[in-house]
Amino acid sequence: MNITLYGSTPATTLVTADSVLQGDKMHVLVTGGAGFIGSHVVALHLARGDQVHVVDDLSTGVRANLLEYEGSPNFRFDEADILTWGRLDRAVAWADRIYHLAAVVGVYRVLAEPTKVLATNIAGCERLLRAAHDGGWKPQIVIASSSEVYGHNNEEVLHEDQDLSVSTRAGTRWGYSVSKIADEALGLSYAQRFGIPAVIARFFNTIGPRQVGRYGMVVPRFVAQAVADEPITVFGGGQQTRSFCDARDTVVALDALASRIGADTQVVNVGNDREISILELAELVIARAGSHSEIKHVALQEAYGENFEDIRRRRPALDKLRALTGFKHQYTLERTIDELIAIERQRHPKKERDGYRPLVRPESQCAA
Numbered sequence: 001m002n003i004t005l006y007g008s009t010p011a012t013t014l015v016t017a018d019s020v021l022q023g024d025k026m027h028v029l030v031t032g033g034a035g036f037i038g039s040h041v042v043a044l045h046l047a048r049g050d051q052v053h054v055v056d057d058l059s060t061g062v063r064a065n066l067l068e069y070e071g072s073p074n075f076r077f078d079e080a081d082i083l084t085w086g087r088l089d090r091a092v093a094w095a096d097r098i099y100h101l102a103a104v105v106g107v108y109r110v111l112a113e114p115t116k117v118l119a120t121n122i123a124g125c126e127r128l129l130r131a132a133h134d135g136g137w138k139p140q141i142v143i144a145s146s147s148e149v150y151g152h153n154n155e156e157v158l159h160e161d162q163d164l165s166v167s168t169r170a171g172t173r174w175g176y177s178v179s180k181i182a183d184e185a186l187g188l189s190y191a192q193r194f195g196i197p198a199v200i201a202r203f204f205n206t207i208g209p210r211q212v213g214r215y216g217m218v219v220p221r222f223v224a225q226a227v228a229d230e231p232i233t234v235f236g237g238g239q240q241t242r243s244f245c246d247a248r249d250t251v252v253a254l255d256a257l258a259s260r261i262g263a264d265t266q267v268v269n270v271g272n273d274r275e276i277s278i279l280e281l282a283e284l285v286i287a288r289a290g291s292h293s294e295i296k297h298v299a300l301q302e303a304y305g306e307n308f309e310d311i312r313r314r315r316p317a318l319d320k321l322r323a324l325t326g327f328k329h330q331y332t333l334e335r336t337i338d339e340l341i342a343i344e345r346q347r348h349p350k351k352e353r354d355g356y357r358p359l360v361r362p363e364s365q366c367a368a
């Protein structure tokens with residue numbers, strides 16, 4: 001599939017976490033705002049004095065992620081499914097900017113609930129865009145896409161304008177990619193046909209406080225294992241690579257893109273371009289934690305089931321993000337890992353003595 005990009009507006013302003021663009025106070029709607037990335041979006045906008053309305057069905061998001069914002073007069077929360085939420089039209093008509101993050105995410109959940117992935121991710125995005133169109137008002141929409149749209153592409157660096165390809169070889173494994181390609185196509189279509197501006201952000205692996213390992217994400221799993229001195233479970237040989245970006249950088253980049261792009265529409269990679277193999281990541285987490293953990297290789301088949309195809313490498317080209325915003329990262333991988341280790345130690349100070357239970361197999365966790 002080829003995706004044609006809309007015109008770009010290069011800029012030179014330097015944008016960092018410490019110098020977020022200051023503008024008028026905004027009305028911000030965050031779907032999936034109780035999730036890990038969503039909660040950081042909420043933090044950024046409340047800190048700026050914007051009004052923030054979150055809708056989340058709490059399927060993977062948790063209310064505790066928003067606890068520190070609940071008392072704010074500028075904050076409002078609705079527990080609802082994006083597919084059926086009765087207040088959607090009104091909330092969309094109220095919003096200046098919408099972050100659409102509500103989605104079924106995480107490898108384990110995606111494998112366990114293939115039909116839900118497609119329904120929630122595609123129909124949810126379509127419903128939101130239709131509400132924006134029906135309202136007659138054109139809020140700016142930030143659509144969460146994913147590096148998964150690049151499928152099994154093994155290019156050294158992934159550029160926004162390269163072809164996207166997924167296969168049906170591994171059954172429903174690529175359903176999430178398909179759903180995100182559909183969301184991108186929806187965003188581009190509503191922009192072209194009805195002039196609704198969209199930032200289509202292809203997130204590469206995002207990490208940081210409040211992310212949980214329950215749905216498969218590697219960094220919180222390794223951190224929990226290292227702090228507990230348990231074996232670090234490296235799936236496969238560990239030669240596969242990823243590039244990890246702190247969520248607090250991610251949300252600053254998103255805001256910078258949205259502010260810069262204005263009424264235009266763009267597809268942009270959002271992440272960090274430092275690439276690391278999963279084996280190196282395991283060694284790094286062990287070293288930073290001063291842990292006694294050993295590395296335990298787990299066959300892909302055992303980790304994910306038959307026919308699973310893991311992605312060999314993921315590194316974003318960030319030229320476009322930088323050209324549009326001048327964005328610079330504030331968080332190194334080491335800084336984020338150190339912080340996550342400290343948080344994990346605080347949460348489980350007596351983990352060893354109390355007999356900490358290891359992370360369990362995915363199937364039993366995805367049944368809900």
Ligand code: UDP
Nearest residue numbers: 107216217218219221233234235240278310
């Ligand atoms: N992974 C691993 N051990 C774990 C969890 C994940 O080795 O306990 C690997 C996984 O196979 C993949 C990488 O870490 O190669 C990143 O996995 P994650 O689910 O965090 O992100 P994604 O695969 O979606 O990029």
